[in-house]
Amino acid sequence: MSSSTSAVLRPQQNRDTAFFWEGTAAGELRVQTCNACGTLRHPPGPSCPECLALDRGHVVVSGRGTVFSYVVHRHPPVPGKELPILIALVELEEGPRMLGELVDVADDEVEIGMPVQVELRRVDDDLTLPTWRRA
Structure with a gap:
């Protein structure tokens, strides 16, 4: 590794x-x-x-949803990540809510209700993480 x-x-x-x-x-x-x-x-x-x-x-599930809530993580540092990090609580079309990093969106562009789509990012052979991007 x-x-x-x-x-x-x-x-x-x-x-x-x-x-x-x-x-x-x-x-x-x-x-x-x-x-x-x-x-x-x-x-x-x-x-x-x-x-x-x-x-x-x-x-x-479809991997489609909307931003239900979010936070902008500015401190403390997170290993392997560059700050700030956007963490979104996404309400899936199917109903459940799921936390994940919101990528390729500036922190001042995020809105409650914003449509998002999952993107599965491969970290290595053992880990693929779900992240969210604007739909």
Whole structure:
């Protein structure tokens, strides 16, 4: 692993999130679904927050959404990133909300309700991160 990718903060991957990271590596944005009641949820977890069932699956979503909220991260420094960083809470067309970096947009251009599209950025052989860009 090169020093440029080893400096990147890496998300936790476990049995609850494996499907998500396998999806990003395959070029898909996946959201967990409850096989019992159909509820979509993110972040993924072991049981459904609606019906408490443990029967979970996933669906591939469109990757389209709108900015629900955002922050401009100016400090402290983040390994592997240049400040400022825009972090958006995106409401997906399918309903769930997902956090991620908003790229190629100036911090004074971001607006609540702005349409965005996911872009899956490959960091290295083991990590592909979802980022968001203006649609």
